[in-house]
Amino acid sequence: MIELNVTIKNKFYADSSSAVLAEIDFSVESGEFVTLIGPSGCGKTTLLNMISGLEKSTAQEISCNKSRNKSSQGHYLGYIFQQPRLMPWLTVRKNIELVLQPEQYHQISSLLLQVGLADKGEYFPRQLSGGMQRRVSIARAFAINPKLLLLDEPFNSLDAPTAQRLRELLMDLCRQKGTTVVFVTHDLPEAILLSDRIIFMSNSPSSIIHQTIVDLPRPRKESGIAELAWQAKLMAQFPDLLAGRINSILE
Amino acid sequence: MSLLIKGFPKDFFSLLLFRFTIFTAIALTWQSIAWLIASPDFPSLFAVIKSLHFHLSEGEMLTNILITLKRALVSFILAMLLGGLLGILMGINAWVNKLTDALLIIMLNIPALVTILLCYIWFGLVEAAAITAVVLNKIPTVVVMFREGARAVDTDLIAVAKIYQVSPRKTFFNVFLPQLYPFIIASARSGLSLIWKIVLVVELLGRSDGVGFALNTLFQFFDIAGILAYTIAFVMVILLIELLFFKPFDKLVARGRHFDRT
Numbered sequence: 001m002i003e004l005n006v007t008i009k010n011k012f013y014a015d016s017s018s019a020v021l022a023e024i025d026f027s028v029e030s031g032e033f034v035t036l037i038g039p040s041g042c043g044k045t046t047l048l049n050m051i052s053g054l055e056k057s058t059a060q061e062i063s064c065n066k067s068r069n070k071s072s073q074g075h076y077l078g079y080i081f082q083q084p085r086l087m088p089w090l091t092v093r094k095n096i097e098l099v100l101q102p103e104q105y106h107q108i109s110s111l112l113l114q115v116g117l118a119d120k121g122e123y124f125p126r127q128l129s130g131g132m133q134r135r136v137s138i139a140r141a142f143a144i145n146p147k148l149l150l151l152d153e154p155f156n157s158l159d160a161p162t163a164q165r166l167r168e169l170l171m172d173l174c175r176q177k178g179t180t181v182v183f184v185t186h187d188l189p190e191a192i193l194l195s196d197r198i199i200f201m202s203n204s205p206s207s208i209i210h211q212t213i214v215d216l217p218r219p220r221k222e223s224g225i226a227e228l229a230w231q232a233k234l235m236a237q238f239p240d241l242l243a244g245r246i247n248s249i250l251e
Numbered sequence: 252m253s254l255l256i257k258g259f260p261k262d263f264f265s266l267l268l269f270r271f272t273i274f275t276a277i278a279l280t281w282q283s284i285a286w287l288i289a290s291p292d293f294p295s296l297f298a299v300i301k302s303l304h305f306h307l308s309e310g311e312m313l314t315n316i317l318i319t320l321k322r323a324l325v326s327f328i329l330a331m332l333l334g335g336l337l338g339i340l341m342g343i344n345a346w347v348n349k350l351t352d353a354l355l356i357i358m359l360n361i362p363a364l365v366t367i368l369l370c371y372i373w374f375g376l377v378e379a380a381a382i383t384a385v386v387l388n389k390i391p392t393v394v395v396m397f398r399e400g401a402r403a404v405d406t407d408l409i410a411v412a413k414i415y416q417v418s419p420r421k422t423f424f425n426v427f428l429p430q431l432y433p434f435i436i437a438s439a440r441s442g443l444s445l446i447w448k449i450v451l452v453v454e455l456l457g458r459s460d461g462v463g464f465a466l467n468t469l470f471q472f473f474d475i476a477g478i479l480a481y482t483i484a485f486v487m488v489i490l491l492i493e494l495l496f497f498k499p500f501d502k503l504v505a506r507g508r509h510f511d512r513t
Contacts, residue, residue: 085408
């Protein structure tokens with residue numbers, strides 16, 4: 001079980017004098033699915049990279065279970081990137097073997113079955129469609145049984161039905177394993193479909209402008225009536241939320 | 252071994268036929284020119300083949316070729332390993348690059364002959380000096396290739412290895428090195444041709460065996476047919492290496508890379 005705390009004050013890029021993140025302060029409970037939404041360029045990917053340890057951070061900024069988030073300290077982190085990022089010279093099976101220990105290799109077949117690629121293990125990534133490559137990257141992330149899963153707009157550039165199938169696959173796997181998830185997107189309907197809670201970010205240097213719990217029953221439907229009504233209500237309340245601005249009336 | 256056999260079937264014979272046609276055309280041209288000129292400085296193909304037969308059956312051609320090949324192979328392996336290591340270090344570490352960049356440019360531009368002479372003077376006319384001279388001549392070009400390769404490595408893929416805590420050994424062989432394969436092949440190809448040319452000069456200047464030495468002797472006797480016979484024999488060997496070694500390796504490298512076309 002894992003719980004994530006993020007407390008950031010002014011994050012700069014190494015080669016720039018303007019901050020990309022101003023003040024970001026939130027925590028994610030164990031097993032919770034939290035989505036970050038913000039306009040493009042607001043530093044969502046930077047934030048995920050800080051959580052994952054790809055970008056430098058301090059113990060005060062990012063902590064897991066109240067201790068330093070050192071990614072090697074025995075908690076398992078999965079990261080599904082915007083691009084599938086598979087090794088083109090390795091077969092699908094070898095791509096997953098890459099992140100596992102030899103004694104775990106026997107799990108791969110059932111994992112490929114779960115993502116619907118049972119017969120594609122010996123294919124190279126370039127022989128697969130974009131959606132299938134995405135599924136391999138999902139299988140790779142779940143292969144290590146992540147306690148914390150980070151996703152960076154993983155369903156971008158996919159056609160709607162494929163994206164929808166992959167979202168269902170993701171939800172199934174997360175529910176099965178009780179994974180804590182931080183999901184980044186700029187697609188509000190997608191966020192409503194998936195999340196327990198949505199955090200809205202402003203333009204860079206970004207801070208949190210609004211948080212809301214998605215109190216809709218599951219399973220949710222894409223473009224379902226309740227989902228659309230929920231979205232309409234939120235948009236009526238804060239028309240400029242997706243552009244990174246919040247109305248001053250309600251402050 | 253299975254790799255070698257797998258590399259063969261479809262291309263092998265058509266390639267052979269294609270090359271055979273080209274060789275026949277060259278041979279015919281050669282023979283006609285020799286007839287036209289009719290000079291002892293331009294021996295006919297028959298004279299050369301006769302000389303080739305003579306050197307193969309009675310001379311020491313085979314021994315000499317094997318000796319030269321051994322020298323070329325040892326130098327090749329040493330130069331690829333040392334140059335590859337230094338090149339990768341320079342490619343991934345800006346500090347190492349700054350430190351050695353000037354040296355690299357100097358090494359790249361020192362004439363091969365100077366290195367050879369200095370090695371013989373400093374280490375004596377011994378085998379080790381010969382090998383060192385060849386290796387020193389080849390290393391800089393290998394370094395340049397590997398450095399470019401290491402610089403072009405996709406950091407996104409390295410990030411994947413980092414996130415999933417892939418061991419350094421696995422990361423190197425499965426994530427890093429495969430990105431360098433095209434650069435390795437390019438430097439191996441250009442490397443072999445450069446090396447055997449330099450090996451001949453090294454042998455000519457300070458060894459008493461090998462193809463370079465044999466060519467020098469033939470030159471003393473003005474045996475042009477003999478010189479051409481040796482050239483032909485060596486070209487054959489190089490073509491064989493290309494066919495047996497580089498082609499299958501090309502296939503290995505192409506794995507997973509070229510499916511976009513189909």
